Amino acid sequence: MIGLLVLTLLQAPAPELEASVDLDRISVGEEIVYTVRAVSRSSEPMSLAVALLNGFETVARSERTEVSYSGGPTRTTLLEIRLRALRPGRWQVGPARVTQGREVTEASAIAVHVEPNANVAATTLNPRLRSLLERTPPPPRGKAAVALIVSADSVRVGEQVDVVTAAWFPRDLRLQLRRPPTLQPPVIDGVWSYPQAAPSGIAVTREIGGIAYDLFVAHQVVFPLLPGTIAIPRAMLKYSTPLALQFFSQEERFALTSLPGTLAVRALPGEGRPGGFDGAVGSALRLERRVSPSTARRGEGVTVELIISGVGNTALWPPPKVRWPGTARAYSDRIDEQVATVQGRIGGVKTFSYLVVPDSVGPLTLPAVNYSYYDLAARAYRSTSVGVASVPVAEGGESATAAALPPALLTGSDPALSWRLARQLPDWVWAAVLLVPPLAVFGRTWRPRRRARRVLPEASGLREAEAKLDAVVRGLVPNLDQRSRAGLAAAVRAAGADADTAWRLAAAREQLLSRRYGPGESSGDDPALVEEVHELISRLGASLRGWRGRGAVTGILLGLTAGGLAAQSPSPERLYEIGALRAAAEGFARRAELEPAVAAHWYDLGASYYRLGLKGRAAAAWQRARRLDPREPTIRRALRLTPPPDATSARWTWSPPVTSEELLLLGALGWLAGWIGWVARPRLRDRWAILLGFAAASTAAGFGIRAWHRRPVGIVLDQTTLRISPHGLAPALGPLDPGGAVEILRGQSGWTLVRASGSREGWVASNAIAAIGG
Secondary structure (H helix, E strand, O other): OHHHHHHHHHOOOOOEEEEEEOOOEEEOOOEEEEEEEEEEOOOOOOEEEEOOOOOEEEEEEEEEEEEEOOOOOEEEEEEEEEEEEOOOEEEEEOOEEEEEOOEEEEEOOEEEEEEOOOOOOOOOOOHHHHHHHOOOOOOOOOOOEEEEEEOOOEEEOOOOEEEEEEEEEEHHHHHHOOOOOEEEOOOOOOEEEEEOOOOOOOOEEEEEOOEEEEEEEEEEEEEEOOOEEEEEOOOEEEEEEEOOOOOOOOEEEEEEEOOOEEEEEEOOOOOOOOOOOOOOEEEEEEEEEEEEOOOEEOOOOEEEEEEEEEEOOHHHOOOOOOOOOOOEEEEEEEEEEEEEEEOOEEEEEEEEEEEEEEOOOEEEEEOOEEEEEEEOOOOEEEEEEEOOEEEEEEOOOHHHHOOOOOOOOOOOOOOOHHHHHHHOOOHHHHHHHHHHHHHHHHOOOOOOOOOOOOOOOOOOHHHHHHHHHHHHHHOOOOOHHHOOHHHHHHHHHHOOOOHHHHHHHHHHHHHHHHHHHOOOOOOOOOHHHHHHHHHHHHHHHHHOOOOOOHHHHHHHHHHHHHHHHHOEEEOHHHHHHHOOHHHHHHHHHHHHHHOOOOHHHHHHHHHHHHHOOOHHHHHHHHHHHHHHOOOOHHHHHHHOOOOOOOHHHHHHOOOOOOOHHHHHHHHHHHHHHHHHHHHHOHHHHHHHHHHHHHHHHHHHHHHHHHHHHOOOEEEEOOOEEEEOOOOOOOOEEEEEOOOOEEEEEEEEOOEEEEEEHHHEEEEEEHHHEEEOOO
């Protein structure tokens, strides 16, 4: 029992998972970036899965995994997916899930509102989809019907299969609909699925047997993952027609299903399979290599990219096998994907980036790389390759070797406790802390005259049900009061409810509003309506879409797990130790961007810049670190290596030995303790008054330091020129030295108006300075 308890305490906590989008309201045709960040305190591999993304198409995907052993093992996986909106509505992006051993963490889905865009041309049918629609079976005469069309009955593993859901509507029946029909494509297990762009309205109009029919379609592309037989579930069509011509008339709901289908998946042939084959499937694949920069220095990393392009599912292309030379160390950096559709065929570009650090001077030989794949067009195994290349390696630069080294790197991944506590409270909360205690103490003798409270009648059952329904709906639908019955139903449907629940909810809410605001007096409670409202609330909670089952994410889970294992780049600390300073600076910069309140990230970034000879950038990073942790001796020693170039810069970058958050918390505690003692121990009020005075001074100093740090001050990064107007040919007012401080006045199209030492005002390029305040 004790051993089990100890084992439980020693287990690493569950991984942390964050998901976000850069924009939550866009128009059709615009793009968003969906970012998922998983952090674990264990070095064990993590598998990251993202649910099916409806309403969007994937434009690009980038994944990066970083393992750090500084201060304990830490594994960080960052996944970025660029999505393009296909149809208007309220769509859910995600949810995302990370699994590490037995620990599972889930990030909830994010709602994105997609508005119609009149400037985007209507989606046209690609030739492959058009040919599939030609095979659509005709519907029963004068009736609606739904059919499931599969591009092939038997395919190889990894081969593209188009699955089309087509719904026929006679023209007379379609004109009776108050809203478009709802198509529910099948959710298929054991495949990797890509939703495809399709017309949001009528795709094709045909005349069959003298009757005009309108065709609605939904299109998806799937790639089988394993050989065997895959069952394709039934597709569903839902629509409703009014029973009478009145607007508030009831509707008759219909639900039609298609026949199910099957897909036979054959394994890749064993005949002719090369020895280095890892499962890549596609057509006309091509391998290229790109090296940046073209020359290298000993101990400094260069980026080597292996680029695979062609037709096929880029997510399932494994990384090439590379035998790096013994005179260099190679680390897998990141994987980027660009997905494209040409004539209905999925393809794109997949880039595998490696960081290569040469250990010796002379030519660095990059080995030949051969990439084997199964060509679906040729029905045979093929290979693509790049030859041997050479990169000249020179001796390391003076800035990386001969210059004085800064102090050792700092470790730490959490902001200071005072920062976490104080930053969560806005300024008005601090004002309340200062004003409420004295008002409560001196206002005790003033007691306002109490008025008799009017007892309000308890809400009736109908009124209570209306309030509950209104609270639930407002949590799902924005701008509720500005939506009509049809608009409310469409918004609830887009939030994830089924069509039947959405329209029943809209009708019930309209009845509630009619009883409240309609002519005549309400006739009391309506038990039937109350029961209907409660049933809708319970159904609404059960019908919202979440995970589409394990099958919807099986392919994504497999692909992302493989990609995460293949893209484990070294930590910035390791790169710093081996001399890959530019790569280390990029890693520390990413950390500082994600966690700007951690002083160690800014100090480590400055140390990398300093060893690269970029003293202005080092000074800017170290100034940010000192403001976050002013008493850290390592930061103070490092700043002596980059002294301010003039007295004005030294005055503008001055920082006290305490932070504003520490003074505010100390003052707030002393202020509250002083007033409590003033009331509890009135005989010692002279002492409490002294404590209150010190608390007030501490709080005032905290606000003063906060205002001092919020001044718009910037640090000059590189040697630049102060100009009289914002363009490169303007007359010069004088030079600005790296590490000098300037006061930022305003910006304009790539230029910034600043005030420098000597009361000089002029323009500098915006990328030549870094703001440390404001």
